[in-house]
Amino acid sequence: MKIIMLGAPGAGKGTQAKMIAEKYGIPHISTGDIFRANIKNATELGMEAKKYMDEGKLVPDELTVKILLDRVAQDDCKNGYVLDGFPRTIPQAEVLTAALEKMNDAVDFAIDVNVPDENIVNRMSGRRACLTCGATYHIVHIPPKQEGICDKCGSALVLRDDDKPETVLNRLKVYHDQTQPLIDYYTEKGILKTVDGTKDMQEVFEQIVSILS
Ligand code: AP5
Ligand code: MG
Numbered sequence: 273m274k275i276i277m278l279g280a281p282g283a284g285k286g287t288q289a290k291m292i293a294e295k296y297g298i299p300h301i302s303t304g305d306i307f308r309a310n311i312k313n314a315t316e317l318g319m320e321a322k323k324y325m326d327e328g329k330l331v332p333d334e335l336t337v338k339i340l341l342d343r344v345a346q347d348d349c350k351n352g353y354v355l356d357g358f359p360r361t362i363p364q365a366e367v368l369t370a371a372l373e374k375m376n377d378a379v380d381f382a383i384d385v386n387v388p389d390e391n392i393v394n395r396m397s398g399r400r401a402c403l404t405c406g407a408t409y410h411i412v413h414i415p416p417k418q419e420g421i422c423d424k425c426g427s428a429l430v431l432r433d434d435d436k437p438e439t440v441l442n443r444l445k446v447y448h449d450q451t452q453p454l455i456d457y458y459t460e461k462g463i464l465k466t467v468d469g470t471k472d473m474q475e476v477f478e479q480i481v482s483i484l485s
Contacts, residue, residue: 273296273298273351273352273380273381273484274352274353274355274372274377274378274379274380274381275292275298275352275353275354275355275379275380275381275382275383275484276354276355276358276359276379276381276382276383276458277289277354277355277356277357277383277385278382278383278384278385278451278454278455278458278464279384279385279386279387279469280387280389280392280444280447281392281396281440281443281444281447282387282392282395282396282399282440283385283386283387283392283469284385284387284469284473284476285356285357285385286302286304286305286356286357286406286408287408287414287473288383288385288473288476288477288480289302289354289355289356290407291473291477291480292354292477292480292484293354295481296352296354296484297351298349298351298352298353298354299348299349299353299354300353300354300356301340301343301344301349301353301354301355301356301358302356302357302358302406303331303336303339303340303356303357303358303360304325304356304357305356305406306339306343307321307322307325307331308401308403308406308432309403309406311325312403312404317335317339320335321335325433325434326433326434326439327439327442328434328439328440328441328442328443328445328446329442329446330360330361330446330450333361333363333364333367336358336360336364337363337364337367340355340358340364340368341367341371344371352380359454360450360451360454361450361451361454362453362454362457365454365457365458378461379458379461379463380463381463381465381483381484382454382458382461382463382464382465383465383466383467383480383483384455384464384465384466384467385467385469385476386466386467386468386469386470387469387470388470389444391470392440392444393437393440393441395410395413396435396437396440397431397435397437397440398410398411398412398413399431399432399435400416400420400429400430400431401429401430401431401432402422402424402425402427402429402430403427403430404422404425404427405422405424405425405427407422407423407424407425409422409423409429413472413473414473416429465483467479467480467483
């Protein structure tokens with residue numbers, strides 16, 4: 273099963289993608305997490321990506337597409353995967369469609385986690401992220417057991433550099449300009465499913481499971 277998560281920054285793509293990955297035993301692939309891991313390790317890719325991410329802009333397609341195609345070619349992706357944060361532009365979607373077509377394959381579901389802009393800024397300022405294992409929390413809605421510490425790996429939790437309110441507003445603008453057109457793209461392919469992302473995370477997950485089964 274190949275699944276794409278669509279939705280604004282902070283809509284809950286990552287939260288739901290992790291739950292899907294666990295339930296269906298497929299890898300969760302987040303281009304944002306891959307970039308953040310590279311920034312943490314100060315790789316060349318990370319330094320390049322950081323320039324764009326800190327301003328809330330998209331990392332150029334040339335860099336992003338290559339990373340994604342390399343990742344989905346790995347062995348653990350044989351039975352499918354859930355993509356979180358890719359594709360984010362029409363050219364990225366076209367590259368993915370073409371790469372899968374070559375193998376007589378296609379994406380099965382594009383799930384749009386719908387959350388209005390008004391809810392987003394509040395969610396982002398409360399998010400705390402683990403840059404070691406990729407887990408995310410929310411100080412009010414999904415708090416860690418011990419404040420500031422990741423439940424899963426014990427690392428310190430941080431406010432992401434791009435979660436400052438002014439950067440969040442930029443990311444929302446970029447989302448509406450460049451990523452929202454993917455909703456029409458996948459609607460035309462007949463695989464778009466929309467879930468109400470304002471519900472609590474278990475309810476959102478139930479909506480998704482009923483689509484996938
Ligand atoms: P990326 O890491 O993908 O960030 P994003 O799309 O902006 O989305 P977020 O991770 O911020 O939000 P999310 O939807 O995963 O929400 P989450 O589950 O954490 O990308 C970052 C940057 O990398 C981009 O800006 C770009 O520069 C670059 N990049 C990445 N991919 C790229 C690509 N393909 N092309 C070009 N550039 C790329 O939830 C948010 C918060 O809400 C959390 O605190 C969570 O606990 C809480 N929450 C979740 N669900 C609920 C709920 N139902 N109720 C209440 N709270 C909830
Ligand atoms: Mg995310």
